[in-house]
Amino acid sequence: EDKVVQSPLSLVVHEGDTVTLNCSYEVTNFRSLLWYKQEKKAPTFLFMLTSSGIEKKSGRLSSILDKKELFSILNITATQTGDSAVYLCAVEFRYGNKLVFGAGTILRVKS
Amino acid sequence: DGGITQSPKYLFRKEGQNVTLSCEQNLNHDAMYWYRQDPGQGLRLIYYSQIVNDFQKGDIAEGYSVSREKKESFPLTVTSAQKNPTAFYLCASSILKVRGPGANVLTFGAGSRLTVL
Numbered sequence: 001e002d003k004v005v006q007s008p009l010s011l012v013v014h015e016g017d018t019v020t021l022n023c024s025y026e027v028t029n030f031r032s033l034l035w036y037k038q039e040k041k042a043p044t045f046l047f048m049l050t051s052s053g054i055e056k057k058s059g060r061l062s063s064i065l066d067k068k069e070l071f072s073i074l075n076i077t078a079t080q081t082g083d084s085a086v087y088l089c090a091v092e093f094r095y096g097n098k099l100v101f102g103a104g105t106i107l108r109v110k111s
Numbered sequence: 112d113g114g115i116t117q118s119p120k121y122l123f124r125k126e127g128q129n130v131t132l133s134c135e136q137n138l139n140h141d142a143m144y145w146y147r148q149d150p151g152q153g154l155r156l157i158y159y160s161q162i163v164n165d166f167q168k169g170d171i172a173e174g175y176s177v178s179r180e181k182k183e184s185f186p187l188t189v190t191s192a193q194k195n196p197t198a199f200y201l202c203a204s205s206i207l208k209v210r211g212p213g214a215n216v217l218t219f220g221a222g223s224r225l226t227v228l
Contacts, residue, residue, distance in 0.1 A: 009151065032212040041221040042115075042201070043154075050212045088153065092215045098144070098169065099215055103153040 002027040006089050006102035014110050017079050021105045023089030024071040033065055033072050034099065036088040043088055046074070079109045113138045115220035117202050122225045124189075124196070132187045132223045134202035141206060143185035144217065147171060148199040157200075160185055189225060197227045 003026045013019055023033065032050045036043035047056040049065035049072055056063050060079075065072045076083055086106050090099040115136045124130045136143065142161045146154040156169030160179040174193025179185055189196045203217040 004153075006153075034216065036219075042219040043217075045216060045218075048213055048216060090154075092212065098156055098159060099217065101146075101154040103151055 002091070002093075002100050004089060004091050004100050004102040006087075006105050008105060009103065010106035010108070012108045012110060013079055015079060015081060017109075018075065018077045019079060019107065021074040021076075021087050021089075021107070022071060023074070023102055025089075025091050026070065027091050027093065027100065029094040029096075030067070030091060031094040032092040034090045034092060035063055035072070035074050036090065038086040038088060038104070039084075043086075046087075048092075076107075079107075081109050081111050083107060084109045115202055115204060115218060117200075117220035117223050119223060120221065122223060124225060124227050126227055127191045129188055129190050130225065132189070132200055132202075132225070134185045134187065134220060135183055136185075136202075136204045136218075136220075137183060138204055138206075138218060139182075140204035140218070141182075142204060142215075143179065144203045144205070145169075145175070145177065145185070145187045146201045146203065148201060148222075154201065157187065196225055199224050 005024050007022045034048050035046040047063045052067040060077045063074045086104045088104045089102040118133045144159040145157040155171050157175050158177040160166035176188045200223045202220040205215050
């Protein structure tokens, strides 16, 4: 059975801290791994990762994929209260047209 | 602006009633999806459609039905057969015309929260 597991399930940090969110997967026919941010309602797309070791970066957020060890991390540096959200990881398959999502990590940044 | 519109945002239902959630997109995307989100469980796929007049069951289709009569619209009916319908429902779409990675990058609507009384 295809599995996507995120950790931790939730965490609370203070503004300025750096956080690392984890996503591990066990799937057949892997194509890509996606990260989404869900603040209140609609998840918004952050990154798509297809190759090992190539960092994707957007401002204070960055992400990397390890296809040998089957995991990805999402780093957020100098966190702000606006980073408080649920962060979702999903795997795209080479065949078929659906994504499998992890349970998400709830991040709360305190001022 | 292009996007996905879901309605209603909040819906209350008595047990035994069917309800229909609306999803409309003006992104000209080929594929549309319905996900259910419960606390601690992530998003689970209910149904998806890649083309008009065709749709496939996802992982938790029991108690739900859909139609795809127009490219822009993909309504979801939660029937009385769904045993635990209280949840947050997200509609999404993807372009599918892209070959290779990214064909399934989803754009989401703002969701509909259904509560069964």
